[in-house]
Amino acid sequence: MAEIRTLQDAVAELIRDGDTVALEGFTHLIPFAAGHELIRQGTTDLTLVRMTPDVVYDQLIGAGLARKLVFSWGGNPGVGSLHRFRDAVENGWPRPLELDEHSHAGMANRYAAGASGLPFGVLRGYRGSDLPARSATVSTVTCPFTGEVLAAVAALNPDVTVIHAQRADRDGNVQFWGLLGVQKEAALAARRVLVTVEELVDTLTPVPGGVVLPGWVIDAVAVAPGGAHPSYATGYSVRDNDFYENWDPVSRDRDAFTAWLKDSVYESAGGRR
Amino acid sequence: MSAHSATGDAGAGQAGAEQDGTATEFTPAELMEVNAARALAGAKTCFVGIGLPSTAANLARVTANPGLVLIYESGAIGSRPTRLPLSIGDGELAETADAVVSVPEMFNYWLQGGRIDVGFLGAAQVDRFGNVNTTVVAGGAGRPELRLPGAGGAPEIAASCARALLVLRHSTRGFVERLDFVTTMGHGSGPHDRARLGMRGRGPVAVITDLGVLRPDPETSELVLTETHPDVTPDQVRAATGWELRTVPEPHTTAPPTPAELTALRRLKNAGRSDV
Numbered sequence: 001m002a003e004i005r006t007l008q009d010a011v012a013e014l015i016r017d018g019d020t021v022a023l024e025g026f027t028h029l030i031p032f033a034a035g036h037e038l039i040r041q042g043t044t045d046l047t048l049v050r051m052t053p054d055v056v057y058d059q060l061i062g063a064g065l066a067r068k069l070v071f072s073w074g075g076n077p078g079v080g081s082l083h084r085f086r087d088a089v090e091n092g093w094p095r096p097l098e099l100d101e102h103s104h105a106g107m108a109n110r111y112a113a114g115a116s117g118l119p120f121g122v123l124r125g126y127r128g129s130d131l132p133a134r135s136a137t138v139s140t141v142t143c144p145f146t147g148e149v150l151a152a153v154a155a156l157n158p159d160v161t162v163i164h165a166q167r168a169d170r171d172g173n174v175q176f177w178g179l180l181g182v183q184k185e186a187a188l189a190a191r192r193v194l195v196t197v198e199e200l201v202d203t204l205t206p207v208p209g210g211v212v213l214p215g216w217v218i219d220a221v222a223v224a225p226g227g228a229h230p231s232y233a234t235g236y237s238v239r240d241n242d243f244y245e246n247w248d249p250v251s252r253d254r255d256a257f258t259a260w261l262k263d264s265v266y267e268s269a270g271g272r273r
Numbered sequence: 274m275s276a277h278s279a280t281g282d283a284g285a286g287q288a289g290a291e292q293d294g295t296a297t298e299f300t301p302a303e304l305m306e307v308n309a310a311r312a313l314a315g316a317k318t319c320f321v322g323i324g325l326p327s328t329a330a331n332l333a334r335v336t337a338n339p340g341l342v343l344i345y346e347s348g349a350i351g352s353r354p355t356r357l358p359l360s361i362g363d364g365e366l367a368e369t370a371d372a373v374v375s376v377p378e379m380f381n382y383w384l385q386g387g388r389i390d391v392g393f394l395g396a397a398q399v400d401r402f403g404n405v406n407t408t409v410v411a412g413g414a415g416r417p418e419l420r421l422p423g424a425g426g427a428p429e430i431a432a433s434c435a436r437a438l439l440v441l442r443h444s445t446r447g448f449v450e451r452l453d454f455v456t457t458m459g460h461g462s463g464p465h466d467r468a469r470l471g472m473r474g475r476g477p478v479a480v481i482t483d484l485g486v487l488r489p490d491p492e493t494s495e496l497v498l499t500e501t502h503p504d505v506t507p508d509q510v511r512a513a514t515g516w517e518l519r520t521v522p523e524p525h526t527t528a529p530p531t532p533a534e535l536t537a538l539r540r541l542k543n544a545g546r547s548d549v
Contacts (some may be wrong), residue, residue, distance in 0.1 A: 027362020075422035126456025
């Protein structure tokens with residue numbers, strides 16, 4: 001059964017140096033507050049996993065926490081490049097970043113296989129692409145029924161998955177809705193699960209289609225109102241597009257980024273952004 | 274960026290006006306967007322990439338194809354945004370959608386299941402067979418690779434949609450003789466490669482730029498110039514292309530944007546972004 005913890009305690013307890021960690025969220029419900037808590041705690045040598053590493057991963061990479069990134073698209077959506085990510089890949093700053101690179105379809109099936117307890121996922125993918133040549137986690141499998149050669153992708157089972165959701169009750173049952181991305185699969189594929197929520201309630205209000213992850217598949221729930229900012233939580237907040245646009249000049253410059261880290265993460269109160 | 278007269282005459286610098294007073298000057302970028310929207314006439318469903326494809330697909334929905342179903346990889350099916358989204362995951366895309374599905378479902382059931390007509394993609398680099406690089410660009414001797422965002426959904430979108438459209442600005446940096454990395458296969462190295470690899474869709478059928486339109490030759494699958502925009506010559510397009518671009522005997526001239534198209538495009542852009 002999930003325990004209700006502070007964000008600081010939950011991160012300290014569940015995420016360790018060297019872990020493979022997925023902070024999932026497909027534009028919506030991105031767990032920024034948890035990412036910033038990781039930076040404050042200095043949890044390092046992480047293998048970061050995510051389909052769409054965007055600004056929060058730019059921050060984690062820039063802060064030097066990541067040794068490897070497993071992903072399928074790394075950019076600032078609608079704005080341009082992730083400059084901290086690029087600086088790490090192109091120049092090794094603040095440290096070199098190893099990559100395991102996939103397509104979205106491949107990553108989605110890697111998580112689904114992980115959640116299903118299977119060793120690999122199968123899809124009609126990667127054909128004609130140079131991607132498989134650079135990844136040890138893409139191969140092929142021959143269909144035993146038709147003989148068709150299909151892509152096989154290794155299951156992803158993170159040590160820890162962190163997701164952000166709208167709300168939870170006191171038993172740690174979690175409800176979330178809107179664009180769901182791959183959060184459910186990433187949570188079920190993981191060995192440990194931390195969910196940050198907008199609010200804790202006595203009783204969950206039924207929401208048609210509002211996915212519930214029962215408390216017994218979750219290790220900890222931490223209350224973090226606004227914890228998805230600058231992304232958003234449907235029903236609670238809207239996407240702060242200005243933040244994403246303003247991130248571009250901050251992230252282009254190592255000194256501006258370092259100053260941002262100091263002001264907005266290390267010296268912030270810790271609850272949110 | 275220079276403006277063209279919508280009347281197609283050489284009135285450079287003249288602010289032409291229709292009788293109703295609608296301004297008719299337009300930029301090459303606007304013509305690219307309008308032309309990309311027109312390419313969606315007749316399509317039922319479109320898998321929309323962010324940026325130029327999203328602009329074109331939303332314009333199509335208010336001009337050439339009101340019934341077009343927009344599908345965003347973030348999970349929204351049948352979105353009807355009133356403003357251009359900054360991101361494929363902006364809230365309005367989900368709130369105005371017929372259905373919202375998870376990302377694994379989107380790629381497995383809807384895309385791989387063969388339910389989508391057109392995949393509309395942007396690109397950093399494209400070669401003469403419509404293959405696309407969005408991963409890395411070689412930096413030259415002793416220099417590091419330049420990192421691009423990566424594949425996203427593109428390899429499977431271009432493989433599984435019934436056909437694909439590409440839209441990007443025309444330059445020798447984008448239209449290259451040889452890709453540094455093939456992220457997404459277009460036509461490989463010729464007409465039989467897609468069939469050999471068991472790809473189900475036809476692949477790229479047009480590349481729409483701010484100078485004209487390139488389409489694959491039915492015999493060789495090599496992209497050839499079939500259309501130039503008003504006031505653009507085939508030589509100008511060749512100069513902006515990194516390979517020896519072939520041209521059909523008499524390339525068409527793109528029809529300039531109608532006042533209605535221009536008005537709709539500018540209204541979409543001026544409406545700002547969702548969630549602001």
